[in-house]
Amino acid sequence: MMIDHSISWQALQAHVQEDFSLQKLFQQDPQRFSRFSVQDCGLLLDYSKNRITEKTMELLVALAKEAGVDQGISDMFGGKRINTTENRAVLHTALRAYPEDVFMMDGCDVVQGVHRVLDHMEDFTHKVRSGLWTGFTGKKICDVVNIGIGGSDLGPKMVTEALSFYQDKNIRFHFVSNIDATHIVRILEQVQAETTLFIIASKTFTTQETLTNAHTARHWFLAQGASQGDIAKHFVALSTNEQAVRDFGIDPDNMFAFWDWVGGRYSLWSAIGLSIALSIGMDNFRELLSGARDMDLHFKSTPLDKNIPVILALLGVWYRNFWGFASHAVLPYDQYLEYFPRYLQQADMESNGKAVTKDGQEVSYATGPILWGEPGTNGQHAFYQLLHQGTTIVPCDFLVAATPLHNVGDHHQVLLANFLAQTEALMCGRTLAEVQQELACLPAQEANALAIHKVFPGNRPSNSIIYDRLTPRTLGSLIAMYEHKIFVQGLIWQINSYDQMGVELGKKLATTLLNELQTGKIGAHDSSTTGLVRYLLDRPEASH
Ligand code: G6Q
Numbered sequence: 001m002m003i004d005h006s007i008s009w010q011a012l013q014a015h016v017q018e019d020f021s022l023q024k025l026f027q028q029d030p031q032r033f034s035r036f037s038v039q040d041c042g043l044l045l046d047y048s049k050n051r052i053t054e055k056t057m058e059l060l061v062a063l064a065k066e067a068g069v070d071q072g073i074s075d076m077f078g079g080k081r082i083n084t085t086e087n088r089a090v091l092h093t094a095l096r097a098y099p100e101d102v103f104m105m106d107g108c109d110v111v112q113g114v115h116r117v118l119d120h121m122e123d124f125t126h127k128v129r130s131g132l133w134t135g136f137t138g139k140k141i142c143d144v145v146n147i148g149i150g151g152s153d154l155g156p157k158m159v160t161e162a163l164s165f166y167q168d169k170n171i172r173f174h175f176v177s178n179i180d181a182t183h184i185v186r187i188l189e190q191v192q193a194e195t196t197l198f199i200i201a202s203k204t205f206t207t208q209e210t211l212t213n214a215h216t217a218r219h220w221f222l223a224q225g226a227s228q229g230d231i232a233k234h235f236v237a238l239s240t241n242e243q244a245v246r247d248f249g250i251d252p253d254n255m256f257a258f259w260d261w262v263g264g265r266y267s268l269w270s271a272i273g274l275s276i277a278l279s280i281g282m283d284n285f286r287e288l289l290s291g292a293r294d295m296d297l298h299f300k301s302t303p304l305d306k307n308i309p310v311i312l313a314l315l316g317v318w319y320r321n322f323w324g325f326a327s328h329a330v331l332p333y334d335q336y337l338e339y340f341p342r343y344l345q346q347a348d349m350e351s352n353g354k355a356v357t358k359d360g361q362e363v364s365y366a367t368g369p370i371l372w373g374e375p376g377t378n379g380q381h382a383f384y385q386l387l388h389q390g391t392t393i394v395p396c397d398f399l400v401a402a403t404p405l406h407n408v409g410d411h412h413q414v415l416l417a418n419f420l421a422q423t424e425a426l427m428c429g430r431t432l433a434e435v436q437q438e439l440a441c442l443p444a445q446e447a448n449a450l451a452i453h454k455v456f457p458g459n460r461p462s463n464s465i466i467y468d469r470l471t472p473r474t475l476g477s478l479i480a481m482y483e484h485k486i487f488v489q490g491l492i493w494q495i496n497s498y499d500q501m502g503v504e505l506g507k508k509l510a511t512t513l514l515n516e517l518q519t520g521k522i523g524a525h526d527s528s529t530t531g532l533v534r535y536l537l538d539r540p541e542a543s544h
Helices: 007-015 022-028 054-066 069-077 092-096 111-130 154-162 181-188 208-223 228-234 242-248 271-280 282-301 308-323 340-352 384-389 411-428 432-441 444-454 472-493 501-519 527-538
Strands: 037-040 043-046 143-147 172-176 196-201 235-239 255-257 327-333 370-372 396-401 462-467
Touching: 007 054, 007 308, 022 411, 037 308, 043 308, 043 472, 054 069, 054 308, 054 472, 069 282, 069 472, 092 111, 092 282, 092 472, 111 255, 111 271, 111 282, 143 208, 143 271, 154 172, 154 271, 154 340, 154 472, 172 181, 172 271, 181 208, 196 208, 196 228, 196 271, 208 228, 208 235, 208 242, 228 235, 235 242, 235 271, 242 255, 255 271, 271 282, 282 308, 282 472, 308 472, 327 340, 327 411, 340 370, 340 472, 384 411, 396 411, 411 462, 432 444, 462 472, 501 527
Parallel strands: 143 172, 143 196, 196 235, 235 255, 327 370, 327 396, 396 462
Antiparallel strands: 037 043, 043 462
8 A cells, every 4th residue: 555545644634734833833832842852862853843733743653653664663673675676685774783782684693794894994994094004115194085986985075074073184085986087186186196095985896987086096006106016005995896806906805895785875884984984093983883873772762753763754754745845955053064965965865766666656645855955054145045035945954063173262152043043033934014113214115115025934844953062973873863764754655765776777878878979979869969979079179
C-alpha cells in the first residue's frame, strides 16, 4: 500500500485544513516552547515555531508507525540489505562503533575490521603529523591534497573546514574534485612535490574525474624531479577496490580500506575521512565518531515523539506532503559550517530525490525537497528577502553555537541576536496595522503607498538547533542527526535512500560524447545536442 493511502496520511490531509496561526498558538499555550523542544547529545532542538499542534505531532508519529519506522531502524542497525537495488546493507553506523559494540552483517561482526582500519589510520596520521613520514627529499609533509568527488570529497572537505579550529596549522589541506583542470592546476601552483601528500579517495577507484585528476597529479609529481619509486611516499589511496589501486601504482600498504556497505555520501566516518584525521589528529577524529555514535544511540533508543532525527523528518514530511513546500533551507549561524549546507545537499537530495518506491511503483506523492543554504548572517543580506516576503514558503533550520570558538568583542552576542531575530521575524511577521503605526510620522499619502511593501506575512516555520560549542563530538552528532532524518524520510516515502541511479545516465552519455568530441564523428542526437557539438567542433581551435 502506498503511504498516502494510510489512515494517518488521510487524517493529516484533513488536519492541515485547521488554523495554524503560530502567533495564536503561542498565545494559547504558554508551555509551547517546552512542549515542542528536546535536548540530547549536547543539542537543543526547538521546533515550537512550526505549524503544528500536539495533534499534528500525534498524527505524524502515527504516520511514522504506519510506515514501519521502528522496524526500519532495527533493520538498518541489524545489517539487513536495505539498499535493495544494490543488494547492500547500510552500516555507516558501524563505523562509529566502540570496540565492544556489535554490528552483524551476514552473520559476522564488522566492528573488528572497522577498528583495524582506524588503527591503520592512526598509525599513518601520527607519522605524517609528527614528521616521521617524510617526502622523497626527506622533508616533512606540509600540504595534503585530497582528490575525490561527491561523497569522497564533500564530507571530508566540510568536516576539515568545520573543525579547522582544531587543525594542525603546519599542514595545509586542499580538495580537488572537479574535472575542470582549473581546479587541480590552481592547487598544484600552491604546493611543492617534495612536501605534498596526495590522497586518492575513491570507493570504486573507477570515477572518471578522480582518476583523471589523480593521473594529472602523478604526472605533475614525476615532472618535478621525483621518480616512480617516490610515489609510495606521496600517494595513498582510500578505496574498496584493491586491484584498481595496485593498477594505478599505489602500494596496497598505503591503501586504507572500507566496505561496500558504506555509501559514498555516508563515508566520511570511514577511511574516506583520512584527510580529516590528518587535519585534526586521530583523537579528535575518534571524538567525531563518538558524537555520531551518541546520536545513533539516541536515534535507536528514544521513543519516536522525543527522537530528534524522527521529529525533524516528520516536520519535513508535514511541509513537503501536506503544505506543498518544495524546498528546505539549512542556515548555520557559524562560519565554520560554511560547507555544511552543500554537504547536506548531497546527503539529502541524492538520497531522497527518488520517484519510485522500493517495490517499483511510481510514487503518488512528493519526496525529497530541494535543500540549500548559506551561513548567517551573510544570507540575511542576500536571499532572506525571499524567505520573509517571497511567494514561496521555505521551512528553515537555524543552527548556532551557544559558546563561540573565538570570543572577540561582542561578535557572538550580535550573531546570536541576529539568529534569534530572524526566527522571530519569520514567525511573527509584521501586520499592516503595525506598519501604519510606524509610518504615522509620514504624510498620509506617502505612508499609505509605502505600507503594503513593509508588511511581512509571518507564520513562516523554522527549527532552531543550538549546540554548546562546535567540537568534533558536537559536529559528529549534528551530521548523524541529519543522516537519520534523511533515513526516516526515505522510510516514510517508501523509497531506497541508498542508491543513486539518477547520476548514471549523464555519466554514460558523457562517455559517448567524449568519443565524438575526440574523433569529430557525431552520432545520432536531438538537434540541440548535435548543434552544440558541431559548434564546438567547428571552432578553429578545436583539435580532434
Ligand atoms: C555518493 C555517491 C557519489 C560518489 C562519487 C564518488 O553516495 O555514490 O557521490 O561518492 O561518485 O565515487 P567514488 O568514491 O567511487 O569515486
